[in-house]
Amino acid sequence: MNISLQRLDELMAKFADQQILVVGDLMLDRFIYGSVSRISPEAPVPVVQVTSEKNMPGGASNVAWNIQSLGAQASVSGFVGDDPAAEQLRSLLQREGVEVGGLVTGKSIATTVKTRVIADRQQVVRVDRDYLDAIPQELVDRFCEAVVKEIKRATGVIIEDYGKGVVQQQVVDSVLSAAREAGVPTGFDPKDNHELSIPGVTVATPNRREAFIAVGIPETRAVENPLADKALIQVAERLHKQWQPELLIVTLGPQGMLLVSEKMEHTHVPTRAREVFDVSGAGDTVIAACVLALASGASHVEAAELANAASGVVVGKIGTAACSQAELRESLS
Numbered sequence: 001m002n003i004s005l006q007r008l009d010e011l012m013a014k015f016a017d018q019q020i021l022v023v024g025d026l027m028l029d030r031f032i033y034g035s036v037s038r039i040s041p042e043a044p045v046p047v048v049q050v051t052s053e054k055n056m057p058g059g060a061s062n063v064a065w066n067i068q069s070l071g072a073q074a075s076v077s078g079f080v081g082d083d084p085a086a087e088q089l090r091s092l093l094q095r096e097g098v099e100v101g102g103l104v105t106g107k108s109i110a111t112t113v114k115t116r117v118i119a120d121r122q123q124v125v126r127v128d129r130d131y132l133d134a135i136p137q138e139l140v141d142r143f144c145e146a147v148v149k150e151i152k153r154a155t156g157v158i159i160e161d162y163g164k165g166v167v168q169q170q171v172v173d174s175v176l177s178a179a180r181e182a183g184v185p186t187g188f189d190p191k192d193n194h195e196l197s198i199p200g201v202t203v204a205t206p207n208r209r210e211a212f213i214a215v216g217i218p219e220t221r222a223v224e225n226p227l228a229d230k231a232l233i234q235v236a237e238r239l240h241k242q243w244q245p246e247l248l249i250v251t252l253g254p255q256g257m258l259l260v261s262e263k264m265e266h267t268h269v270p271t272r273a274r275e276v277f278d279v280s281g282a283g284d285t286v287i288a289a290c291v292l293a294l295a296s297g298a299s300h301v302e303a304a305e306l307a308n309a310a311s312g313v314v315v316g317k318i319g320t321a322a323c324s325q326a327e328l329r330e331s332l333s
Contacts, residue, residue, distance in 0.1 A: 003305045008332055011306070012325050014296035018072040020288075021102070021150050022064045023175055024160030024167055024189075026078035027112040028089045029058030036119040048119045057092050058114055059284075060160035062322075063189070064098045066288035069322035070310070075154070077102030077147045078166055079135060085111035102150045104143045108136060112164055135165050144174040151178040156185050156295035158287055159201075163191035172196055187291035188245070189283055190214065199244040202294060203303070205287050207251045211235050215242065226258050226268045236260045247300045249307070251286055259304050267301060269308050285311045285323055305332075 034048040057065045067074035080086035093100050115127040157179045161167035179186045185202040190210055212219040215238045220231040240248045240260045248260040256271040289310040293303035309331040310323040
């Protein structure tokens with residue numbers, strides 16, 4: 001570990017001064033919890049006896065929730081429909097202190113809702129309600145204007161792509177241009193939208209699968225030492241050249257992270273997860289903690305170690321989760 005607890009405390013003391021804007025696909029995550037004791041006579045599926053239900057911010061809004069949980073001020077910019085799910089999501093975010101002035105409501109679209117049924121700590125099924133048609137150009141233009149306005153008061157910006165249509169080239173160009181003018185760090189957490197051009201972004205955080213897809217190479221089996229994984233290194237170097245971020249972090253699940261930058265040798269940051277219950281939202285935590293740390297003055301390696309530790313905390317929880325400063329400090333101690 002390169003970061004000391006003293007340095008960690010110095011960085012976390014600056015978190016409260018940061019205003020991080022998250023731009024991307026907002027969702028409502030709905031969890032239905034229960035237990036299974038029998039198989040349905042109607043079909044070979046388990047019968048879940050529901051014991052509780054919970055709604056949480058999902059997608060890009062989960063990134064904002066993670067930022068807020070770490071002690072900074074988060075705000076969100078994204079599309080929602082004119083529907084009950086949007087009101088539930090807005091209420092959840094406001095309850096956590098997240099600013100929602102950047103939300104753009106479209107009467108012709110619907111708020112994305114992901115419903116997970118979990119029985120005895122295992123996910124049984126997920127039901128998605130998505131709006132996947134093209135977003136009207138008038139809404140996109142209005143959204144870009146709202147995003148530029150929000151960036152003027154931000155100390156960092158995250159582009160969070162869940163493949164639902166918000167993160168398109170016009171939006172990315174508006175974000176990166178405004179952030180460059182404001183002099184604030186930017187983060188990009190991709191989905192499978194590998195045709196986007198993001199030159200100059202501060203940090204990009206694809207997972208291993210996304211990195212291979214982005215460069216058009218079939219994914220290979222991981223080897224024990226990521227620095228000796230020739231296929232992974234080749235993909236990371238090609239993707240760094242293709243996307244041109246200052247820092248590329250390829251997240252590797254139980255293997256931690258691979259860092260690629262022109263300013264240092266390839267670096268492997270081992271995982272800090274002690275026990276994995278649910279990987280839902282782990283990538284959200286990585287980009288949230290990383291950009292927040294960079295905005296607070298952390299080096300590339302320090303930001304990656306912070307993000308790695310924070311994600312190790314959340315995968316030890318069930319459901320979409322976030323990491324607090326106290327949990328982050330305990331993890332790094």
